Amino acid sequence: MRSVRLCVLASGSSGNCLWVEAGGTRILIDAGLPLRETARRCTHAGISLRDVTDVFLTHEHADHASGAGVLARKLGVRVHATRGTWRELRDPPPEKLRHTLRPGTPLQIGALRIVPLAVPHDAREPVAYVFEEGPLRAALVTDLGCAPRPVVRALQDLDALVLEMNHDLGMLLDGPYPWSLKQRVRSDHGHLSNEQGAKLLSQVLHSGLRHLVLAHLSEHNNTPGRARREAEAVLSRFGTSTSLVLGSHSRPLDPVELEPCRPAVALRRARQLALFA
Numbered sequence: 001m002r003s004v005r006l007c008v009l010a011s012g013s014s015g016n017c018l019w020v021e022a023g024g025t026r027i028l029i030d031a032g033l034p035l036r037e038t039a040r041r042c043t044h045a046g047i048s049l050r051d052v053t054d055v056f057l058t059h060e061h062a063d064h065a066s067g068a069g070v071l072a073r074k075l076g077v078r079v080h081a082t083r084g085t086w087r088e089l090r091d092p093p094p095e096k097l098r099h100t101l102r103p104g105t106p107l108q109i110g111a112l113r114i115v116p117l118a119v120p121h122d123a124r125e126p127v128a129y130v131f132e133e134g135p136l137r138a139a140l141v142t143d144l145g146c147a148p149r150p151v152v153r154a155l156q157d158l159d160a161l162v163l164e165m166n167h168d169l170g171m172l173l174d175g176p177y178p179w180s181l182k183q184r185v186r187s188d189h190g191h192l193s194n195e196q197g198a199k200l201l202s203q204v205l206h207s208g209l210r211h212l213v214l215a216h217l218s219e220h221n222n223t224p225g226r227a228r229r230e231a232e233a234v235l236s237r238f239g240t241s242t243s244l245v246l247g248s249h250s251r252p253l254d255p256v257e258l259e260p261c262r263p264a265v266a267l268r269r270a271r272q273l274a275l276f277a
């Protein structure tokens with residue numbers, strides 16, 4: 001039977017890494033932890049880093065990409081990134097293991113179809129990702145200052161969503177960051193606040209969204225309670241039975257298993273496909 005398995009191994013400004021598995025295909029999105037720590041967290045979550053064949057980078061910032069070069073050299077994994085990310089990457093993988101992505105152009109890796117989406121962030125050519133296996137759809141959307149319409153459109157009809165809720169705006173403005181950094185974080189090329197994350201959630205929420213992970217929470221400018229409250233307010237307004245967990249910088253989350261497919265959604269998707277045929 002078809003299924004997609006997700007495991008948030010790390011989330012936050014000290015390192016980001018997401019395991020995605022479907023039909024024997026195993027990939028990582030981002031590699032922001034040292035190799036040994038990535039392997040340790042995989043073991044903790046009951047998966048093996050040695051099974052990974054490909055790593056997809058969202059952008060060049062160290063909390064997402066610092067481990068990519070070592071992963072490629074030690075384990076021989078292919079690394080996928082945009083042209084802009086390659087240009088800025090401090091420790092790139094060997095040339096033969098690099099693959100260049102184009103935002104908006106899907107890629108098939110084994111059972112998984114992976115779609116990079118351009119997002120606004122203070123990096124050279126950052127992307128978020130939607131990954132699909134048959135009718136199952138999930139997405140990782142972090143490190144963006146706002147959500148342009150094409151991003152909102154691409155996030156419809158998801159089964160699982162890993163969504164940035166970086167900061168509480170009041171805490172950011174009253175907090176310890178220098179003024180210039182505060183302005184950068186809250187700009188359209190910074191990070192989503194709890195409020196912005198909640199708004200994006202309300203634009204993509206539907207009854208089939210089964211899992212929501214709040215991600216990339218700031219340790220200085222947010223609290224798990226504030227982020228959770230913003231998300232719960234949206235979920236209860238819509239009355240969905242979506243499970244809600246918060247990503248952690250210090251430990252992996254329990255893996256989430258997605259399985260097909262509610263008949264109503266299958267029917268709706270079939271209708272949509274018929275419309276576009």
Ligand SMILES: [Zn+2]
Nearest residue numbers: 013061063143
């Ligand atoms: Zn980041």
Ligand SMILES: [Zn+2]
Nearest residue numbers: 059061121143
């Ligand atoms: Zn970033």
